[in-house]
Amino acid sequence: MNYVIAESTAEVIEVLKKANGLACIVAGGTDLVLDIDTGKKSAGTLVDIMRIPELKKIELVDGFLEIGSAATLTEIHSHPLVKQYFPSLAKGCRTVGSRLIQNVATLAGNVITAQPAADAGMSLSVLDPQFVLVDEGGTRICGVDGMYAGFGVSEVDSCKTLLTKIRIRIPNEHEAASFQRLELRKSLSLPMLNVAAMGSISGGHFDWVRLRMAPVGKGPVRAVQAEEWLAGQPVTPETFSHAGELALADAKPRSNPLRGSKEYRELTLPVMVERALLDIAIQLNALEG
Amino acid sequence: MKQHLITTVNGQHIERDVDPSMRLVDFLRDELLLTGTKIGCKQGECGACTIIMNGTAVLSCILPVMKAMNAEILTIEGLDEDGKLNPIQEEFIKGGAIQCGFCTPGLIMGTKALLDKNPSPTREEVREDLSGHICRCTGYKKIEDSVMKAAERLREESHD
Numbered sequence: 001m002n003y004v005i006a007e008s009t010a011e012v013i014e015v016l017k018k019a020n021g022l023a024c025i026v027a028g029g030t031d032l033v034l035d036i037d038t039g040k041k042s043a044g045t046l047v048d049i050m051r052i053p054e055l056k057k058i059e060l061v062d063g064f065l066e067i068g069s070a071a072t073l074t075e076i077h078s079h080p081l082v083k084q085y086f087p088s089l090a091k092g093c094r095t096v097g098s099r100l101i102q103n104v105a106t107l108a109g110n111v112i113t114a115q116p117a118a119d120a121g122m123s124l125s126v127l128d129p130q131f132v133l134v135d136e137g138g139t140r141i142c143g144v145d146g147m148y149a150g151f152g153v154s155e156v157d158s159c160k161t162l163l164t165k166i167r168i169r170i171p172n173e174h175e176a177a178s179f180q181r182l183e184l185r186k187s188l189s190l191p192m193l194n195v196a197a198m199g200s201i202s203g204g205h206f207d208w209v210r211l212r213m214a215p216v217g218k219g220p221v222r223a224v225q226a227e228e229w230l231a232g233q234p235v236t237p238e239t240f241s242h243a244g245e246l247a248l249a250d251a252k253p254r255s256n257p258l259r260g261s262k263e264y265r266e267l268t269l270p271v272m273v274e275r276a277l278l279d280i281a282i283q284l285n286a287l288e289g
Numbered sequence: 290m291k292q293h294l295i296t297t298v299n300g301q302h303i304e305r306d307v308d309p310s311m312r313l314v315d316f317l318r319d320e321l322l323l324t325g326t327k328i329g330c331k332q333g334e335c336g337a338c339t340i341i342m343n344g345t346a347v348l349s350c351i352l353p354v355m356k357a358m359n360a361e362i363l364t365i366e367g368l369d370e371d372g373k374l375n376p377i378q379e380e381f382i383k384g385g386a387i388q389c390g391f392c393t394p395g396l397i398m399g400t401k402a403l404l405d406k407n408p409s410p411t412r413e414e415v416r417e418d419l420s421g422h423i424c425r426c427t428g429y430k431k432i433e434d435s436v437m438k439a440a441e442r443l444r445e446e447s448h449d
């Protein structure tokens with residue numbers, strides 16, 4: 001194996017191009033190293049992107065927060081801009097593995113590895129993120145649904161394409177987001193379920209809500225029916241609970257020895273949705289009484 | 290094919306030709322014979338292999354050795370000053386935070402990284418920060434108490 005510590009985006013693309021599929025990008029490497037060991041993945045060359053200065057940045061640009069793909073989860077969840085504008089993203093990043101993992105792993109990696117219910121990627125998914133992808137042909141922008149191909153499979157081929165940054169619009173004063181997680185214990189445990197929501201509220205009603213849940217299908221699954229119904233509904237506990245029931249229509253949890261049974265997760269998913277909507281209402285001071 | 294690695298470990302400049310598929314923990318233990326850093330799971334789940342790299346606590350078992358290129362690495366062997374233990378080590382001993390000792394080097398390094406950044410952590414912060422360290426013996430209470438004691442002592446010493 002050959003290990004290249006890249007110094008620029010251009011160098012990454014150059015090395016990938018020359019290797020013609022035999023070189024692969026590595027960021028934190030927390031999953032990749034194990035996958036190479038067990039033979040799940042192989043690479044003749046690893047291209048490390050963690051020292052490319054432009055990819056380390058977390059900054060405000062034209063009303064968007066831009067998070068470089070080499071920013072670690074710890075750098076993200078402890079960043080003042082993230083804490084101020086995106087507390088639910090900070091929460092998602094703070095729940096991945098342990099602090100020791102967060103110190104090297106990245107948000108970009110959490111999306112690209114496409115593991116079911118990856119907490120950071122899930123909390124990000126409802127913020128309408130734009131993923132900036134660069135390859136030989138140039139730069140393109142992709143939304144959440146263009147990123148996930150299946151369980152543990154990304155649409156982005158990291159032997160060809162570099163995710164350079166993630167852009168998220170700064171919310172206005174009517175908008176808030178939430179990330180909820182069901183787990184066996186408070187640290188070092190996989191989520192049995194996680195739910196992320198973002199919504200806008202005015203005049204005591206939801207203007208719109210984005211709702212995603214996992215692991216109930218491929219990547220962060222949209223609760224389409226609940227989203228459609230929620231627009232225009234009053235911000236009340238009855239609304240939260242009906243939306244929770246509707247969310248089930250788009251969820252297909254399977255029984256899994258690590259994450260719990262299908263039946264249990266079908267009973268608890270609506271509660272997680274309720275909690276997420278309640279959290280948004282509380283943040284926006286929109287609950288009566 | 291071997292690659293040339295230049296790094297600093299416990300203040301010492303090191304240059305070696307290494308197999309890039311090697312993990313950093315194996316380099317430290319097998320090549321540099323710094324066996325204070327332990328291997329528990331070798332999967333990033335137990336914290337036994339924690340070292341400090343450029344000021345941050347990291348799991349050396351899941352890092353490719355080349356991540357150490359031009360980095361400053363501190364392992365448990367580099368903590369004492371002229372044979373005198375670091376206050377964190379002393380407080381762990383005094384507080385009974387060590388039984389079999391297998392998790393201890395990792396925990397001490399994790400604690401050092403935490404206290405270097407945040408000299409006055411709350412108990413909650415200590416728990417969150419050190420949650421990736423698994424100890425099969427002590428039950429964590431004594432570890433938490435020792436970390437709080439060490440923090441207090443380091444604060445006092447820095448005022449002297």
Ligand code: FES
Nearest residue numbers: 329330331336350
């Ligand atoms: S040996 Fe590295 S985390 Fe367990």
Ligand code: FES
Nearest residue numbers: 388390424425426
């Ligand atoms: S003292 Fe034995 S594992 Fe912690």
